[in-house]
Amino acid sequence: MFDILAYDFMQRALLSGATIAVLCSVVGMFLVLRRYSLFGDAIAHSSFGGVALGLLMGVYPLWMAYVVSIISAVLITKLREKFDISGDAAIAVMLSSGIAVALVIIGLSGGFSIDIFSFLFGSILLVDADNTILILTLTGSILLVILFLFKQILYSTFDEKQAMVSGINVSRINYLIIFMAGLTVVTAIQLVGVLLISALFVIPNIAAMMAGRGFRGTMVISIAMSVSSVLVGIMLSYSLNIAPAGSIVLISILMLGVMLAAKSRGLLHAAVWTGRQKKPV
Amino acid sequence: MPRPIEISGLSADYSGVRALDDVSLDVEDGDFLGVIGPNGAGKSTLFSCMLGIHTDYEGTIKVFGQDIRRSKSALRKLGYVPQMMHFERNFPITVREVIRLGMWHGVREERIDEVMQELWIHELEGRRIGELSGGQQQRVFIAKAIVNDPKLLVMDEPVTGIDQTSINLFYGILKDLNANHGMTVVWSSHDLDAVGMLATQVACLNKRMYFHGSSKEFFADESLVRLHSEGSMHIHMQEHKQPPAPPGNGAHVGT
Numbered sequence: 001m002f003d004i005l006a007y008d009f010m011q012r013a014l015l016s017g018a019t020i021a022v023l024c025s026v027v028g029m030f031l032v033l034r035r036y037s038l039f040g041d042a043i044a045h046s047s048f049g050g051v052a053l054g055l056l057m058g059v060y061p062l063w064m065a066y067v068v069s070i071i072s073a074v075l076i077t078k079l080r081e082k083f084d085i086s087g088d089a090a091i092a093v094m095l096s097s098g099i100a101v102a103l104v105i106i107g108l109s110g111g112f113s114i115d116i117f118s119f120l121f122g123s124i125l126l127v128d129a130d131n132t133i134l135i136l137t138l139t140g141s142i143l144l145v146i147l148f149l150f151k152q153i154l155y156s157t158f159d160e161k162q163a164m165v166s167g168i169n170v171s172r173i174n175y176l177i178i179f180m181a182g183l184t185v186v187t188a189i190q191l192v193g194v195l196l197i198s199a200l201f202v203i204p205n206i207a208a209m210m211a212g213r214g215f216r217g218t219m220v221i222s223i224a225m226s227v228s229s230v231l232v233g234i235m236l237s238y239s240l241n242i243a244p245a246g247s248i249v250l251i252s253i254l255m256l257g258v259m260l261a262a263k264s265r266g267l268l269h270a271a272v273w274t275g276r277q278k279k280p281v
Numbered sequence: 282m283p284r285p286i287e288i289s290g291l292s293a294d295y296s297g298v299r300a301l302d303d304v305s306l307d308v309e310d311g312d313f314l315g316v317i318g319p320n321g322a323g324k325s326t327l328f329s330c331m332l333g334i335h336t337d338y339e340g341t342i343k344v345f346g347q348d349i350r351r352s353k354s355a356l357r358k359l360g361y362v363p364q365m366m367h368f369e370r371n372f373p374i375t376v377r378e379v380i381r382l383g384m385w386h387g388v389r390e391e392r393i394d395e396v397m398q399e400l401w402i403h404e405l406e407g408r409r410i411g412e413l414s415g416g417q418q419q420r421v422f423i424a425k426a427i428v429n430d431p432k433l434l435v436m437d438e439p440v441t442g443i444d445q446t447s448i449n450l451f452y453g454i455l456k457d458l459n460a461n462h463g464m465t466v467v468w469s470s471h472d473l474d475a476v477g478m479l480a481t482q483v484a485c486l487n488k489r490m491y492f493h494g495s496s497k498e499f500f501a502d503e504s505l506v507r508l509h510s511e512g513s514m515h516i517h518m519q520e521h522k523q524p525p526a527p528p529g530n531g532a533h534v535g536t
Contacts, residue, residue, distance in 0.1 A: 033369055155382045159368050165332045165361045166385070167353045211374050213409050218373035 004238055013244075016135045017230040020191045021200065023139045025226040026146060027184045028201030029219055030177055032209075033157050035087065037202050039076070039178070042091040043185040044197040046072035046098030051119045052105040061119070072098065073182035077174065119192045122193035122245040124234060131190065136191045138187050141162075142180050153177065154215060191230070192245040199228065203252040207259040211268055225255050283346025285359075285465045286311060286331065286432040293326050300326040301338070304490045306468055308482075310432075313459045315480030315496070316469040322487040324469040325364070328437045331467075332361060345432070357385055359433040360426030362419070364441055369410040376421050377406045382414020383425035396424045400454060425456060425466070430437035434458065436468045452479055473506070 004010045019024070024040075031039050050068025054061035072094050079090040106116070118126065128134070146153060156163040156170045164170045188200055204226035205218075212218030233248030262268050286308035293301045300323040308314055318324050329335035331342055333349045333356055341348060347355040360383070379510060380393050397403040398419045410418060419439055425436060434455075440448045456479055458464045470476055476483060476496070483499040485492040492499060 033372060035369070151382065154374075158372060158374060158379075158382065159363075161334065161363060162361060164334055165354045165356055165359075166383070209371055212373050213407060214378055215373050216378075224417040 004235070009125060009127075010234075010238065012129065012132045013234055014203065014231060016127045017124050017130050017191055017234050017244075017248075018227045019135050020188050021141045021204075021226040021230040023142060023184050024188050024200035024224050025204050025222045026143065027177075027181055029205045029222060030153060030157050032205045033203055036091075036181075038088065038091050038095075038198060039073075040185050040188075040201040041198045042076060042094040042098070043069045043072055043182050044098075044194040045095045045190060046101075047186050047189065048119060048194045049098040049101035049105070051116075052102040052109075055116075056105050056109050056234050058181065062186060062190075065119075065189065066183065068098075068181060069182040069186045074175070076127060077178055080191060115128075118193075119189060120193050120195055121243055122189065122191050122196070124191045124244050125238070126188055135187055135190070138183060141182060145176070149173070149176070192248060196245050196249050199249040199252055203249070203256050204229070207252075207256040210259045210263045216246060225252070266279040282310065283343070284347060285312075287343040287346075288327075288331070288340070289331060289342075291327070291338055291342065292340060293323075293335060293338035294329055295323070295326045300486050300488065301330070301486075302489050303340075304486070305340075306490060306493055308433075308465060309463055311459075312468045312482045313330075313480050314468065314482040314484060315339055316467065316484045317471070317473065317475035318469075318486035319474055320471075325437060327486065328435065328469060332356065332434070332435065347517060350397065353488060356378070357429075357448055359435055360423075360429065360431040362426050362436040362439045364437040364439065368410070372409075372411055374410055374418055375407055376402060376410060376413070379410050379421055380428055383428045385429060392428060393424075395523045396428050399440075400424050401450075414447070415443040416450065419443060419451060420454070423451075427458065427502075431464070433467065434463045436466070438469050438471065440470075440472070448475075455479060 005014075017198045028040070031037065032041055039061070047065035047069040051061040052057075052064035053068065054064030076087075076090045076094050079085045079093065079228055080087055085093075137215050152163070152168045152173050155166065155178075156168055156173045163173075185197055192200055204222045208218045208222035229251040230248050233251045234244050236242075237247040238243035238250070259268070284307055286306065288304060288306040291301055291304040291306075291442055294297070297325075304323075304327065316324055316327065326335060331344070333353050342357040343349070345358050349355060373395050376397070377393060380396060381388055384392070394403065397406055400423060402417065402420050402424060405413060405417060405421070410421060413421065422439075423434075436455075440451055443451070452475060455466060455468070459466050459479075468480070477500050480496045483492065483494065484490060484495050485499065
């Protein structure tokens with residue numbers, strides 16, 4: 001089974017997949033805690049409209065998807081802030097409009113020669129060297145920004161009012177988070193596609209929140225679960241000749257199931273990890 | 282040295298309704314100011330303006346001499362304890378991590394240890410904040426507010442929904458911070474008894490400033506106390522369309 005690691009395409013898939021897993025886990029943690037769990041879905045569906053637009057205009061589809069996803073992310077926030085539309089309703093509007101735009105464009109153009117399903121369900125095994133570099137660069141940049149502004153982002157996620165009083169520009173931080181989420185979604189489309197994107201943002205994080213107590217500890221657990229589900233999922237998909245997106249998401253769900261079972265039996269209570277070494281007394 | 286707070290001619294609306302009308306208030310260094318007033322009197326709007334959250338107002342507010350609409354840096358000199366916690370109950374953050382959020386000039390773990398000891402929460406340091414009782418959470422938020430040694434502590438009805446034992450402990454901590462650590466405290470409350478016990482200054486607000494002076498002066502004037510109580514009862518009757526229970530049946534004068 002491990003012979004396949006010798007192939008370049010598999011090395012690229014595993015490296016890109018693990019990198020995307022880390023990114024989705026970190027950005028997803030902030031989205032889940034802000035009750036924005038379906039935000040990823042809305043952006044992904046909108047970016048699908050971007051993909052179709054890119055194909056119609058003859059522009060590289062992912063570039064157009066990045067532009068459309070960022071515009072959609074800002075629009076969702078504006079709908080919430082300016083028109084007092086609830087977060088879930090704003091997400092529902094963007095979610096359906098993205099797919100509607102894509103369907104109309106595909107219909108008007110008479111269909112495209114390239115496989116549109118690779119955007120719907122992901123195509124991590126087809127990631128080329130240029131894309132791998134793009135994924136690594138984007139992930140590195142976003143994680144650096146989060147590291148640099150970690151306290152401001154954490155504080156405004158925890159309690160916006162208190163963060164505001166302590167002098168943090170909460171509105172700017174909110175826009176930064178949705179901007180980063182937009183970039184992350186389009187990057188992750190290559191791994192699991194438009195339809196399963198939420199799984200990468202949400203499942204590892206809610207599973208980790210059952211095991212960790214402190215923020216850093218929970219994030220480390222989430223990253224570990226996310227990366228392992230992606231690596232095992234990709235290997236399994238190759239061995240069983242099934243779609244990687246399906247196996248990745250099912251393995252995350254399996255992990256979540258194990259955590260739920262452990263929690264219901266009280267096993268996680270003793271094993272929680274604060275992410276900080278206890279001082280000797 | 283500039284006063285901790287100087288408010289002059291403050292008028293502000295809340296949801297299109299005038300909430301504050303030409304309010305002026307100076308807080309001196311070392312004051313323990315209790316801001317009282319019935320529901321809807323504008324206390325929370327006053328605090329929102331004072332803390333730089335609500336910026337659409339007439340008049341000026343200076344915190345340590347700085348107009349907070351021009352510069353928010355003065356806000357770093359104050360500690361703030363909110364009325365209610367708005368965080369997600371399952372938020373994976375420990376007591377120590379919450380207190381660490383309050384530190385701005387580099388994290389000093391020994392200072393966090395010191396504050397946790399002072400507020401008797403050191404045994405809770407590894408617990409998630411959402412697992413704690415309301416009283417324990419409030420002590421954690423005081424710890425976060427004072428970990429930077431602020432000169433001013435601002436609290437907006439901080440004991441709402443907390444049991445009496447925790448409230449007594451909380452008041453003891455406030456008294457100690459003001460009397461022994463020289464911290465200026467501005468605190469809004471419905472509880473007249475507590476204000477009488479703790480505050481050195483009282484500001485009685487009902488959209489306008491009805492009284493601002495020493496606590497002794499306020500409580501010596503029965504008409505002022507009655508005005509506050511009647512104001513509260515009037516609002517209560519408007520809200521519930523029925524008279525409140527008579528005082529002998531457990532109704533609190535300040536509710």
